[in-house]
Amino acid sequence: MIEVNDIHKAFHGEEILKGITTTFHRGKTNLIIGTSGSGKTVFLKCLLGLFTPEKGTISYDGENYSELDEEEKRRLRQRMGMVFQGSALFDSMTVEENIMFPLKMFTRQKKSEMMDRANEVIDRVNLENANKKLPSEISGGMQKRVAIARAIVTRPKYLFCDEPNSGLDPNTAMVIDNLIQEITVENDITTVINTHDMNSVMEIGEKIIFLKKGFLEWEGDKTQIFKTDNEAVTNFVYSSNLFKKVRKAQLQGF
Structure with a gap:
């Protein structure tokens, strides 16, 4: 489990993350979504320990990262796995x-x-x-x-994925989504995925947080996102033609 409490992060005087508080659960696929410039990438890098928040805490199964010494931080980072957007393999x-x-x-x-x-x-x-x-x-x-x-x-105890479906066709992307979810459950990993893929939201969104201009605007799961009356989330959701079709089908079934 990763617990985030009121984190703030700024660059050159501009605040990018503005008091985010949430929890990412073990054995679940936790998704971060939002429009470009919402703070998703900065947030993910804070979770990875690459950026240090000016305020707030991030705890990994009860360990407050900011209170760890360098050796303890190194050991924690060794318990993290990362899937990069472009795979980042050595050619x-x-x-x-x-x-x-x-x-x-x-x-x-x-x-x-x-x-x-x-x-x-x-x-x-x-x-x-x-x-x-x-x-x-x-x-x-x-x-x-x-x-x-x-x-x-x-x-690893913690798995982070940055746009894991980038550049993949829809069928392959679905296979990758399902593989990540299966591995998460099998190994009881806390998995956090930064994504813009609405298929991923619908397939494996067990916990979803929606960021807007550095704020946590909404959180829920793949079923609740269809029902929310949050205008920012609704606008984001309806920007996807696929979501329009699925929401209609979902609501007809409820």
């Missing part, structure tokens, strides 16, 4: 080498142990027979699977 490394990279960086495992763990996550994300391929030799969807495998290879 010169094979699939296997990309996935093993965090193990080499953060553990003292023997090579055989690292290989065993890499093969375990390769199997889990359905990348059999891709071990020796380079990123350029596999599809965008497969690259995203490699990124997910690399993010979970160290068995």
